[in-house]
Amino acid sequence: MINCQHDQRTVYLVKETIFRALHLLKLLRFFHRRKTIILLYHRFTHEGSGEAVEKNEDYTISIGTFERHLEHLMKHYDIIPLDDLIKHYIAHTKPPDNSLVITIDDGHESVYSLAYPILRRHRIPVTLFVVTDYIGGEKEVLGLNQLIEMTGSDFLAIGSHTCTHPLLTRCSHETLRKEVRLSKQFVEKHTGSNCHLFAYPYGGMDSLNKNTEELLKQSGYVCGLTAFGGMNDKHSGLFRLRRLDVSSERDLERFLRRAYAKESPLLSKLLKTFFIQLNSLFVFGRRLYYGYWPMNWTERNRNRKRLQETRDNGIKVSSLETPLVSVIIPTCNRQEMLLDRSIPSVMNQTYQNFEIIVVGDHCTDDTSTLVRKIGDKRIRFYNLPTKTHYPLDSDDRKLVAGTGPANKALELCRGNWITRLDDDDEFSNDHIETLLNHALRYKYELVYGRVEIETRPNQWITVGSYPPKRGQMAHIGVLYNSKLRFFQYDTNAWKYVEPDDWNLFRRMIEAGVKIGFVDKVVGRAYLGKRRDRLS
Secondary structure (H helix, E strand, O other): OOOHHHHHHHHHHHHHHHHHHOOHHHHHHHHOOOOEEEEEEOEEEOOOOOHHHHOHHHOEEEHHHHHHHHHHHHHHOEEOOHHHHHHHHHHOOOOOOOEEEEEEEEOEHHHHHHHHHHHHHHOOOEEEEEOHHHOOOOOOEOOHHHHHHHHOOOOEEEEEOOOOOOOHHHOOHHHHHHHHHHHHHHHHHHHOOOOOEEEOOOOOHHHOOHHHHHHHHHOOOOEEEOOOOOOEOOOOOOOOEOOEEOOOOOOHHHHHHHHHHHHOHHHHHHHHHHHHHHHHHHHHHHHHHOOHHHHHHHHHHHHHHHHHHHHHOOOOOOOOOOOOEEEEEEEOOOHHHHHHHHHHHHHOOOOOOEEEEEEEOOOOOOHHHHHHHOOOOOEEEEEOOOOOOOOOOHHHHHHHOOHHHHHHHHHHOOOOEEEEOOOOOEEOOOHHHHHHHHHHHHOOOEEEEEEEEEEEOOEEEEEOOOOOOOOOOOHHHEEEEHHHOOOOOOOOHHHHOOOHHHHHHHHHHHHOOOEEEEEEEEEEEOOOOOOOOOO
16 A cells, blocks of 8 residues: 555655755745734644644644744744734834734634643733634633633733624625624723724635725724735735734744745745746656556546446437536535525526535534525535545645545436535626536537636636646536536545546546537636635
């Protein structure tokens, strides 16, 4: 049996050796010493419990990893309170070189039981943003007495993260006003201190606008923190301060190198060119190691035979004028975006003969209840009894996150056609109608269109061209005949350094599936707080 962990570790060590030999992080830190980093954490778990791995998509980090983060930060950065940073920006003075701010969102109980003792021991300044209606509620949330105790510490400040953690731009003006002001009043009442720091729920580009910023100013807040990613300087807007989400990052140094590189376009381009060449060698070696070519040859022949048998048994492309379309949505504890964006984009389709199959990757929140509350018989929810096993390496995990629930959704489909949607993305209103009409008219077995992808906050690119190739097809823009569902998502696609969607489409292409292209945007893939695509 191939030791995949050994392979991942070898690739990682080679890259790390190169970076450390070049002292790259030290050079980047010096070059960007005038910029301030704001880090974002969420919840914590015991070292070695396995919970951190299981909840990797749920913003969880082991307390041991958190301690290692702090050791690195205390050694190389000047950790300052968020209040001090705001004062510098308001007074137009420079913060200390290599200054850094630590923030924690939501108010989970693990902040008190696990993170707080470490922060207190080292007296590390931190700002905790709490969702006030949750305080004292569920067992995993901070109790009021715990919050009050921490407030008594001179190194910990409390800020508002609203009352109920809604997407503020979707709220009415009255609801928005209550979320912003009542949460501020709660903090001030129970802590006895002025609450003037605010963090936007979700923190993506669609989480704030001019109205939210103006209301924050009117309500007495002095700043608003996002989760855009990036660093801050004197030109950063006080109500659009950027944060780097390190909630599930095991290797902080590698994460910071990437963050610094993004702040240096020229350096980033040079490094990208160098590592594209280096990566091509890794890809070749990894595929050789895992026997990619003989395996692919065998599977291609098998798929061609299976496809021909399916056609011989009648793959009817145009048998119905209004065929049933199955929309599959894998999810994992992402109920907010699922209910606010993804499912509504399907419900608003111009073509209404569809079913929605939502499959949870062992969801532990109330996604099931909330989906069923929609009350539409076309929507079904199934929760996997155990979580899909994904590779530990974050880069590898990104390639295949969601494959487990996606394959289960394929099993549950009843429709004549299938299309997939991620739980934080959305279809255009005519997504199904556009792709289905094209498939029926020209008797294609698979059709795909163009997709808008958010690469950086509020920065979009459009992908999609013919003939199909990697980087120009995304599952959000694809519709295919359900007779092709014997093509399953490959949970091992990461071994060949292929994204799960392209791996699936490549196998279909090589098998000879009849493919058509529509030169029209049929969906949007958001950056938001997407951790690992699905995750």
